[in-house]
Amino acid sequence: MNPSDDIPFQDRRKVDSGWNSAFTLSRALPFIQRHAGATIVVKFGGHAMGTPELTAEFAKDIVLLRQVGLRPVVVHGGGPQIGSMLSRLDIKTEFKDGLRVSDMETVGVAEMVLSGAINKSLVSAINCAGGRAVGLSGRDARLITAAPKGEGLGFTGIPAATDVRVLNTLADAGFIPVVSPISADETGDGFNINADTAAGCLAAALTATRLILMTDVAGVLDTDKHLLTDLSRADVQGLIDDGTAQGGMIPKLQTAMDAVGDGVEAVVILDGRRAHGLLVELFTDDGAGTLIHA
Ligand SMILES: Nc1ncnc2c1ncn2[C@@H]1O[C@H](COP(=O)(O)OP(=O)(O)O)[C@@H](O)[C@H]1O
Numbered sequence: 195m196n197p198s199d200d201i202p203f204q205d206r207r208k209v210d211s212g213w214n215s216a217f218t219l220s221r222a223l224p225f226i227q228r229h230a231g232a233t234i235v236v237k238f239g240g241h242a243m244g245t246p247e248l249t250a251e252f253a254k255d256i257v258l259l260r261q262v263g264l265r266p267v268v269v270h271g272g273g274p275q276i277g278s279m280l281s282r283l284d285i286k287t288e289f290k291d292g293l294r295v296s297d298m299e300t301v302g303v304a305e306m307v308l309s310g311a312i313n314k315s316l317v318s319a320i321n322c323a324g325g326r327a328v329g330l331s332g333r334d335a336r337l338i339t340a341a342p343k344g345e346g347l348g349f350t351g352i353p354a355a356t357d358v359r360v361l362n363t364l365a366d367a368g369f370i371p372v373v374s375p376i377s378a379d380e381t382g383d384g385f386n387i388n389a390d391t392a393a394g395c396l397a398a399a400l401t402a403t404r405l406i407l408m409t410d411v412a413g414v415l416d417t418d419k420h421l422l423t424d425l426s427r428a429d430v431q432g433l434i435d436d437g438t439a440q441g442g443m444i445p446k447l448q449t450a451m452d453a454v455g456d457g458v459e460a461v462v463i464l465d466g467r468r469a470h471g472l473l474v475e476l477f478t479d480d481g482a483g484t485l486i487h488a
């Protein structure tokens with residue numbers, strides 16, 4: 195007998211949808227078991243933050259991951275938001291191969307926007323969804339020590355060293371770390387580090403099982419704009435070399451290659467504009483976006 199046969203017809207839809215939800219939950223069990231205890235680094239890009247609604251859905255997904263036993267660490271960007279603030283302040287800005295050229299004034303603005311406004315609003319969104327988020331930046335507890343990237347990029351930095359003890363301590367205690375990529379060198383000077391790069395080096399230092407980069411495209415696209423679902427490191431290098439990947443996709447792909455080379459099982463680039471892509475990727479057979487593996 196169908197479980198809803200004895201329910202009045204007008205209530206069936208409601209009940210059937212309950213059964214569907216229960217079925218979905220039950221199908222997620224093996225995935226939840228597979229990922230239990232795993233550290234997952236999720237990079238939430240400035241474009242993916244699009245609307246407060248999307249951010250709220252993202253926050254719920256992160257809380258859900260934590261609730262079912264994963265250890266999510268969020269690293270966020272905010273490039274478009276830095277761009278708007280620089281333009282309001284009438285400060286010109288330029289990018290080279292997807293990285294912002296940063297003088298000291300630009301780093302100051304980037305820090306205000308990322309470690310200030312965006313970090314706190316993401317922490318709030320996660321807390322409003324019932325989580326316990328703690329906001330920090332690369333500066334805190336010497337999480338990331340920066341070095342200049344060079345190449346005439348000024349105070350644009352790369353991670354020279356990491357100390358992820360603070361992230362493990364927070365995760366052990368049930369907190370969700372939310373990290374802004376702005377970091378300092380040994381003398382305390384601030385450096386603007388691309389958020390994908392920061393997320394990749396933290397994922398490697400944490401030996402995360404997954405690094406998930408959430409952006410504003412379906413994933414990595416070929417020259418005909420078709421989604422590439424599965425890429426090896428060699429494929430990725432090819433896409434950079436032949437110019438298929440441009441702009442902000444270059445640091446993402448470089449990060450993905452470095453991360454899988456440094457022991458992260460797989461990197462996923464997925465569409466942050468569509469709610470719950472994280473759950474599709476982690477808790478269903480389907481997967482979402484582009485998977486990059488060693
Ligand atoms: N081959 C490619 N596949 C997908 N996106 C690409 C590709 N080449 C360049 N891009 C660009 O990379 C952008 C994503 O990088 P970015 O703007 O830095 O995003 P985020 O703010 O999420 O880090 C896409 O919006 C797209 O314009």
Ligand SMILES: CC(=O)N[C@@H](CCC(=O)OP(=O)(O)O)C(=O)O
Nearest residue numbers: 239240271272273293294388389
């Ligand atoms: C050096 C560099 O390019 N830093 C980035 C940091 C923010 C970022 O990476 O944000 P998205 O992830 O939203 O692109 C910038 O200034 O835009």
